[in-house]
Amino acid sequence: MxxxxxxxxxxxxxxxxxxxxxxxxxxxxxxxxxxxxxxxxxxxxxxxxxxxxxxxxxxxxxxxxxxxxxxxxxxxxxxxGPRLSEMAVVEHGDRMLALAGPVLTSLRDRTGASARLYRRCDDRVLCVAAAETSSDIAATVPVGTAFPMRSGSVAQVLLAWEDPDVLYRGLVGARFTATVLAGVRRRGWAQSFGERGRGSAELTAPVRGPGGRVVAALCLSGPVGLITDEPAREYGSAVIDAALRLGEASDT
CATH class of the missing domain: 1.10.10.10 (Winged helix-like DNA-binding domain superfamily/Winged helix DNA-binding domain)
Structure with missing residues (x-):
């Protein structure tokens, strides 16, 4: 050794x-x-x-x-750090990640909230791209940050469309239920509050690859006062449109 x-x-x-x-x-x-x-x-x-x-x-x-x-x-x-994702783009020709920068930046500028792209990595969610607002540095999520898939709208979106056996294994220790995931599938998006600190809100939509498989999650995050208590009404179409753009570029 x-x-x-x-x-x-x-x-x-x-x-x-x-x-x-x-x-x-x-x-x-x-x-x-x-x-x-x-x-x-x-x-x-x-x-x-x-x-x-x-x-x-x-x-x-x-x-x-x-x-x-x-x-x-x-x-x-x-x-x-971000260089790992950048090298993956060059090596594997990941067109979705290559497009993520301008798509997330456009979404951030349109809404005034932080826009982030997540992928599932085993039993964690991994931030692979982000366009942050500068209003609250403590609330930022640097690229490469990983979180357990136990709570939040990102975890719900990445788990909701999984096969039943994977879904129910993912519910072990989770702070949401199968009923919550059924609602996510029905609406086509998920929302959560307080994941990035008190008074924060998140709205997340699935990014779909070939065959409609969910390959990533696009999340809009900011203060409740900005996104409002009903984020889908304010920004739902913008988030879903951005997720569709990324899905069209996915070659995974």
């Missing part, structure tokens, strides 16, 4: 051994990035999970940040 662990760290696990390429610095960087797959993490959490020393973890995180493989949120935590 090429990775040095701090004296107080637990013994390496099989997950650590998976990052043994024979090149120590790459192994450590890979291990650090794997922690961020679970969402934003402080240096302390990176140290605790990986067993890296604090100076090493901090130095690697800053180096990855300079390469834009890692970024930081409003609380100073590290998370996966």
């Amino acid at each position: 090429t990775m040095s662990l701090s004296p107080s760290s637990p013994s390496p696990t099989s997950s650590v051994l998976d990052h043994d390429s024979g090149v120590a610095v790459l192994d450590k960087a890979s291990l650090l990035l794997s922690v961020l797959e679970d969402g934003p993490a402080s240096v302390s959490r990176i140290v605790r999970v990986t067993g890296l020393t604090r100076p090493t973890a901090h130095r690697l995180a800053l180096a990855l940040q300079r390469l834009r493989l890692v970024t930081r949120d409003a609380r100073g935590r590290f998370l996966l």
Whole structure:
């Protein structure tokens, strides 16, 4: 094993051994990035999970940040950076992600609310593109941020049209019910309140790929006073139109 662990760290696990390429610095960087797959993490959490020393973890995180493989949120935590999504666009020809920037920017400018694109990643939702407003930095969601699929309109949209066995597994531990998901399927969109802080509201529509399969979720997020208590009445058509545009470009 090429990775040095701090004296107080637990013994390496099989997950650590998976990052043994024979090149120590790459192994450590890979291990650090794997922690961020679970969402934003402080240096302390990176140290605790990986067993890296604090100076090493901090130095690697800053180096990855300079390469834009890692970024930081409003609380100073590290998370996966935008370059990963950009490389995916170049490598895989992801036309939906390539178009997402201008579509989300147009939606943000039209509504005055933040517009974000999410995809499902195992049992989490991952922000893959965003056009944020500048009014509340603390409420932003940097690209690469992942959330558990337990609550919120994004999780509801990404789960509502799944096969029954997948849907019911997804309901385990969720803060919404099968009845709520049935309502999402009936309306064609979902809404939630308080997910990004008190007084916030979200409206989310599905992005459909070939065969009508839901491949992503387009979310409009902002203060309740802006989006109103009935967001679909105010911005529903704008969000759905943007989701349709992205779906037409999807090659997934």
